Amino acid sequence: MEEEKAATTVVDGRTLVDRMAEVSGEIASISDFRNACRKQFCDLSRRMKLLAPMFDELKESKDPVPERAVRSLTMLDRALDSAKELLQLGNEGSKIFLVLESDRITNKFQDLTAELVKSLEEIPLDILNLSDEVAEQVELVRAQLKRAKERVDTNNVDLHSDLLSVYNLSADANADPLILHRLAERMQLKTISDLKQESLALHEMVVASDGDPGESIEKMSMLLKKIKDFMQTQNPEMGTPTNKKNLLPTNERSKPPIFPDDFRCPISLELMKDPVIVATGQTYDREFIEEWLAAGHDTCPKTQQKLSSKTLTPNYVLRSLIAQWCEANDIDPPKRPAKSKPQPACSSSQHAKVLDLVRKLSSRRIEDQRSAAADLRLLARLSDDNRSCIAEAGAIPLLVNLLSTLDVRTQENAVTALLNLSIYESNKEKVISTGAVPGIVHVLRRGSMEARENAAATLFSLSVIDDFKVRIGNLGAIPPLVSLLREGSQRGKKDAVLALFNLCIYQGNKGKAVRAGLVPILVGLLVDPEAVMLDETLATLAILSSHPEGKAAIAAAEALPALIEVIKSGSPRNKENAAATLAHLFSGEHQLQYLAKAYEKGLVDLLIGMAKNGTDRGKRKAVQLLQHIQKFLKQQKEAQAHEEVEAHAQAQALAAESSFPISPNSDDG
Template identity: 65%
Template sequence: MKEDEEVSQAVAAAAGRMEGEAVVQRLVEAVEEIAAISDFRNAYKKQFCNLSRRIRLLAPMFEELRDSREPISEGAARSLARLGDALDAATGLLQFGSDGSKICLVLERDKITKRFQEVTAQLEQALDGISFDKLDISDEVREQVELVHAQFKRAKERVDIPDAELYGDLSCLYDNSSNSNVNPEILARLAAKLQLNTISDLTQESLALHEMVTATGDPERNIEKMSILLKKIKDYVQTQNPEMGTPKVKAFFSDGKQKAPIIPDDFRCPISLDLMKDPVIVATGQTYDRACIEKWLDAGNDTCPKTQQKLQNTTLTPNYVLRSLIAQWCEANGIEPPQRPAKPAKQSSACSPAERANIDSLIRKLTSPNAEDQRSAAGELRLLAKRHVDYRIFIADAGAIPLLVGLLSSTDPRIQEHAVTTLLNLSIYDENKGLIVSSSAIPGIIHVLRSGSMEARENAAATLFSLSVVDENKITIGASGAIPALVSLLGEGSQRGKKDAATALFNLCIYQGNKARAVWAGVVPILLNLVMEPTGSMVDESLAILAILSSHSECKAAIGALDAAAVLIEVIRSGSPRNKENAAAVLLHLCTGEQQQQHLAVAQEQEVMGPLIELASSGTHRGKRKAVQLLERMTRFLEQKQQQQALPPATFSDEQGVL
């Protein structure tokens, strides 16, 4: 009977583990599905993006639970299952926002707002019901999840009403669909805010409108009224752009008789479809005619019209290269180049007119065919950008960033060094970070990091650290191949180079996806060597990075394979409070999972109990928690060892044979 009970218990335990693993896998897949949903409709873009971003921040917790060898308790599995239900509801809402009709989304404002409140409350309640103490997740991930929980708690108490003017305009047009006299200003606002500016936009909206209304079973009358509303917008847009539906746009000379050559698509403004007079780059990297994009921004829009991404800033950087190409094309085809509007430069900093003139002159020299001109100009801009925030603002506004990015590939080491260091100094001003990344600077910075002079490599690493402060940039930088180059600098650089590489790696490895990249690049043995260096100059940084990495299964395996436990225990015994904390965090991860017995045995041999007891009583807050958890594991390990030693020697039955 006893054996039957034990078998039943074992079966139940196995079933529980399988249930927990299934729940976690469901959560991982739900977040992946949500991450794949994009292109949210304009009216609710902020709300949809916030909901998606907060959910995606939960991914590291689900990944750690999936990679963990610790079983999930029945209660924790139930709590996670409730979170899975909440994620399913969120997926439906986000899919609705991505595929649905823009017009329908605005007119159904009250229903959509209520759904946002319901989904937000469901997610907050599900997170509130999870006991994180019972889950095997790292402190960093737990802190991130708790932050997301707090954001959902605040969001459920706040109602975000979308653009009231947009709702008013659409409602008015919808309620008076039979009225043929519509104010053109209303139609212009609707076309701009709903981003219905092309035949493609209007066709997509027509399909989405019919699919949504049909799927929800709305009466024919609603379909008809919304279709009439959409047709009015379409007629207005085509009136403003008569040739909008043609695949190529042709220009005419002023006499209206002679046709000009076909304008290349890249020379036309995506908003007006006309030849650009003053091309400028926005924060997403897209180029528009200055007059058109300024009108768009002045109307209160904060998105890129072409990509619909939220603009990190409203800085407009002159696209000198494209302006030059347009002028060359016009000259080659006998067309007078478009004249830029005569308007004063935007006052973006407190620089004097003389200072502005000097900076403009230096920027022009960056394009000089003479290497000495480039070298001296880049060097002076480097010093100016270091000196004051006003210079950082104006240098970027004047269009220096794309030109500096071009100089990163220079074969002249000093030009390369000045260019990357100027970008570093410019990036100190937060609004310039987006401009630098959108100017495709990251591949060039990585090129300098790999092959530049030591000073240039150090400053390239520091630039990547500065840019990676923005969470989205962590993903971009990691995916661009920066991590192997940073690991190389960490191992062979000067003291300053190692520090710069370590700070950049620390910041990048906060993003879960970059941790494995760092391990593949060979960072673990380098970090352990730095911990053991007699000078101890890199112990702080190395242990901090190891503490972040150790929460990832591949990273933990790499650390364990190098017999790191003895090194970590020595730090716990004699290191600084912060280093003791990080060493304990890494050791705790090693003592959890497949190889835990091996590491616990090493810990016993190194007589870790005394240092852990001391850390549990006098360490940092986090250090105390790690020490207590390690003491619990050590106690269980010692008890099991004593029980095994107390068991009588194994005997064999007659059937097994006698020795």
């Protein structure tokens, strides 16, 4: 038995030493670090390289590794893995991320340093047969680390402050040029190459988030764009294509970049210009899915499922990812095709009728205003020709003015006319530019139920444009939309949740929606036995869960059982959104609590099935969740083993104490 135990120790010790030598070599190959926290990364790298001779000598030695040394070297092995991971972050990570997270990264350095000091102190150098020079070098590293543990790097305090001042600005706010200049200088983001490398680093963070970026990544991208725009104003030639590509060998120049499969339209197999989501959750290029639908098909080309609606929702996240990928690969991003449809025009008789109605809108008689708004409401409902004609005749500003009228029917007709006009793409900008949103929000707050519901539908129609999401959210639309979702009819609730979903695609609106009380209402709809708005509810919960406040609110509303039930029996699209929501919950502050409950409710088997048969995104989310659960189970097993060891040690201590009773003649103090 003793020989067997010794043999096991040799094998385990040898394997451990070989692995540590390999990791040490990998650490040595990480030689360049982003400028943020650079000194900390360089110091750690240098000290790790000083330990390499110890691993080399242990690897070359033919003596078995003593068991006492194996235990302490195992601790050092774990610390080496942590050091490699941290150094890779310093080598490949986003400069902006490294500065914004400098406090957390400094804490990581402190924790790692303490772990390294403890492991090096416990290594029995005297029994490892190391040369004197190597043993002295290990002692030197331990002493350096011990001193470093007491120091905190404060070199980036001013840089962190400058970065935060721009990071916290809204997307359309102007940053101080002096601050942008300092940021570009100190973070070395002055050339197109620097900016592209940083953009690529942020892109990798988006990919790691499974195409579902949280608020911080979006705000970092916005911050980088501000720096890039500033640098291009300072150096207009910076973005001009250079001859860099011509420096490549001919055979390399001839190779076009390979588009990621997720960026290709499933119909055309080409890079998507205008990605849109259909009712099944699949994404297609707008041009090709519109042709498919125009040909009379009512199914999803990829899944063959019948489409519950033919609504096409822009996939803004994917569009952004494609643009970032194109920028990183030095190619022009695909341009969205211009509308080929000719501008509609009214007949002369129709035009005269519209002009007469517009004149009545300007009348001081409330009866004229009411009847004219009602007639325009009906005309705008009929065709794009009418919608274009009414807008060209100048009706939109006059209808906006009527939103504040005290006459209920006139207000209902005015807001509904604006809804019907906004359906036509070219009219959306006209409605927004006349300052209609405050009036629509007023109707949403104080109008009749019919007027409120049509106001919500108008905001839904307008909010499909990215820039309008920001404006509508900033003008107070979210709280009254949440109120309508709570109080409205079935139609009103649906318009409200669709408008809220569109608005919350913009990260800055998510916190406003959560603080307005949206999450408890959504969770209530989730458990509604009629499940009339399950698709919209789950899609909205999924995007809110990427926001810290949204995640906390979903957890507080105890949505876990309902989300698991959806994964058990929901549609593929709903399973996907439920899994996406759970993935965010399981990465939160109280993840162990949620993981334990999810495991007890049999989530593992459901996820295994989903990983095999779900949508593409659903499969990825299922695998991600299974990894969370696997990690949780491993931690539980290790904790249980630790408790058993402690219990055994206590039992042995009690047994030893009872076998040596205190002598009656002993001095008990």
